[in-house]
Amino acid sequence: MNKVIGYAPATVGNVACGFDVLGFALTQPGDKVTITYIEKDVPTYEININSIVGDGGVLPKDTNRNTAGITLAKFLDNLLENKLIHPHFQISIDLEKNLPLSSGMGSSASSAAAALIAVNHLFNNIYPKKELVQFAMEGEYLACGSYHADNVSPAILGNFVLIRSYDPLDLIEIPSPTNLYATLIHPHLEVKTADARSILKDQIALKDAVKQWGNVGALVNGLLTQNMGVIGRSLEDFVAEPYRAPLIPSFYDVKHAAKDLGALGCSIAGSGPSLFAFSESEQIAKNVGLAMKEVFKTKAGLNADFWISKLDSPGANVISEHNTVASN
C-alpha cells in the first residue's frame, strides 16, 4: 500500500484585468488530498472517494461528480491509454476541504491540483507539473461548465500564471515580486461560477477591450520588473467587475476601504464573492483585511474571513508519503 498526501493552495483567477488568462496562487489556505493505492492481482482498476471532510456534507462522493475524482479519473485514463501503467489497482481518495465552496478562491481547482500532485508522485512524477494542468481543467469543466485554467494553473504551478492560449494550451509562469502580499477576503455568501459567467456579455466594446489589454500588458510588466506602482495602476477591470459587482453587497465600499488603507489595488477574486487586494507589506495587507471585514459587517451585515499570503507560492506539493507492505 502506498499513501501520498498532496496539498494545493487557494488561487485567484482573472486578477482584475486578466479575465480568463491570469491567476495567482496563495500559500495558504489549501485543500489536502490523500491518495491510497492498493495493488490488485486482477486486471481491473477502481477509483473511489473514501471520505470528505470540511465541506459541510455538500460535495458528492461519486467519482465522476467530484472535481478531485473526475480529475484523477482523467489522469489515470490517460496513463492507461498510453500503456504507461497496468490496470491492476484500487485508488481511494480522502479529501480535506479547507476552502469555502463557490467562493472565488479556487476551491475546485485546489482539490483537483492536490489530487493530481499526489497521484503523479505515486507514479514517479510521470508528467512534469505543467502537464497536469490539462487534467485539472476537466474538474473545472465539471464544476462550472467551462474549461478555464486561471485557477488550476497557479494551483499547480504557484506564483502567477498567464494563459496565453487555450488551444493549444500555452502557459507562461510569471514569478511574483517577493514583497507582494495578497489579502483574500471571503464574505459569507455564495456566488455560483456559472451564474457569474452568464451575467457577462458575449460582445464587448473595442474601446474597453483596448483598456483591458493595456492593463494586462502593464500588469505582466509590473510583476516582472517588480514595479509596485505599475502593478497597482494596472488592476482595473472593464469587462467583468462592472457586471459582477452588484452580486456582492457593498462591493465598492469594501474596495475603497482597501485602497484607503494602502492597498495597491483590489478587485473580485475569480467570479466572486471573495475579493483580493495587493499590498507592499504584510502589515498593510493585514490592515487592509481588517478594514474590508469591518466594511462588509457594517455596510452589508455580512461576516467574512480573510487570509494574508505572500505570492511567491510554490503551488501544489506533496506533503507526506507512506510506503507500507501490502496487507491484502
Added chain:
Amino acid sequence: MNKVIGYAPATVGNVACGFDVLGFALTQPGDKVTITYIEKDVPTYEININSIVGDGGVLPKDTNRNTAGITLAKFLDNLLENKLIHPHFQISIDLEKNLPLSSGMGSSASSAAAALIAVNHLFNNIYPKKELVQFAMEGEYLACGSYHADNVSPAILGNFVLIRSYDPLDLIEIPSPTNLYATLIHPHLEVKTADARSILKDQIALKDAVKQWGNVGALVNGLLTQNMGVIGRSLEDFVAEPYRAPLIPSFYDVKHAAKDLGALGCSIAGSGPSLFAFSESEQIAKNVGLAMKEVFKTKAGLNADFWISKLDSPGANVISEHNTVASN
C-alpha cells in the same frame, strides 16, 4: 540664430496583438527636422514651414495642417501658457521626409517626434522625453482623426512602448532583446489610416478579446524575459488583421513567406499597407525581407521596399546643433 536638427525613426504601431497599446521603433529610416530659431525684439511669435523635401510635394506647408507644424505649435503654446518662455521669436521648420506617407511606418509620428526633440533641445530640454508624447499626439489627431500614441511614443522614446492608459496617459517603456530584428516592408500602395480604422468593428467578441489580451501579456513577458519562442507565438491578432488584410493584396502569401523563411511572426504594421516581421538574426531578417518582396511582386504585381533594423532603438535624438550670432 540657433539651428537644431532632430531625427526620429520609423515606428510600428499595434505589433499584432497590441492594437492601440503597443509600438516599437526602428533605428532607420527616419525623418529629419531642422528648427531655426530667430529672436525678435517685438512681443510676437511666428512659426512657419520653410521647406519640405522627400514628400513628392504632397504635404501642406500650412503650420496648422502639417503634423510637425501643429505639434510644434502645441508645444510652444504650452510653454507660453505656462510662462516658461517669452513670445519674442520666429521659428522656421525644414522637413526632410524619408518615410513614405500613409505607409503604416509612422510617417506623421516621425516628423512630429523629430520636430519636438529639436525644439525641446532648443529650450534646454525643458521637458523630459516622455512628456513630449502628449504634444506629438496632436499631430496624430490631425493625421488620422484619433489621439493614438502607439507610433509617437516609440518614435520619441525608442524600443517598445506600452500605452497602459490613454486617460491619464500612462506609458511603459519596454527594452527590446538585443538580438531581435525587424523587417519592415512597404508595398507601393497607400492605405489611409482613417479608412483602415473605419473598417474595424466597435464591438468585438469577448472570446476574441480574451485571446488578444492573453497574447499582449505574453508578448510583454517574451520581450522582458528575452524568450523568442514566446514573442513569436504571441504575434497573433484577432481584432484588426482579419479586417485589414483584404486591403493589402496577397497579405497572407507574404506573411506565410516570412514565416517560412524563419521569421518569429509577421503582421500588419500599424494600419498598413506595410508589414513587419521579427527575426532572431540580421541574416534571417534580410532573407525574410527578400522573400516578402518577391511574393509582393510575383503574386500581387507590387513593388516594395524593405528595411532591416535592430529594435533596441534610442528613438528621437538631436543630430546636430549650430549657434550663430544673430544676423538681424
